[in-house]
Amino acid sequence: MCYRAKITVFIVDGSSIIQERLTTMLADLNNVEVIGQAQNAADAVRSIRACKPDLVIQDVHTADGSGLDLLAAVKQDEGSPIVIVLTNNAYPAYRKAYQRAGADFFFDKSSEFDQIPEVLRRLVNGHLPLERGEQ
Secondary structure (H helix, E strand, C coil): CCCCCCEEEEEECCCHHHHHHHHHHHHCCCCEEEEEEECCHHHHHHHHHHHCCCEEEECCEECCEEHHHHHHHHHCCCCCCEEEEEECCCCHHHHHHHHHHCCCEEEECCCCHHHHHHHHHHHHCCCCCCCHHHC
16 A cells, blocks of 8 residues: 655645635645635636645635635645635535535535545545546
8 A cells, every 4th residue: 555655635624714724724634735815716726736735725715706616716726735625605505516616525624624644644644536537
């Protein structure tokens, strides 16, 4: 079995409080590194394409547009990252729309926030593929 040396993460959320909470939570995980953050989609797309993280954690809403637009932009690139959508608006219609658009995970901030570290642990330990096509 192969193990990842390090999983790189990029966070996109309009709330600096959520960004800080995620960064602190992920800092406690071995072999996980937050390599960037953005509050809006335009900055996020530029940075994600430059940094090429393994995983993106994004909100449904961004300061300058729809999280669906961000997801589409990120997923159109070859070798696109795993995307975790994290939201306070975990309505079934949103979940379906984001999953159809390519989200790998969709979590409710109020009740599923604590699942993020487990997803990352499984990635580091080789229990989840790093690319959707490997599933």
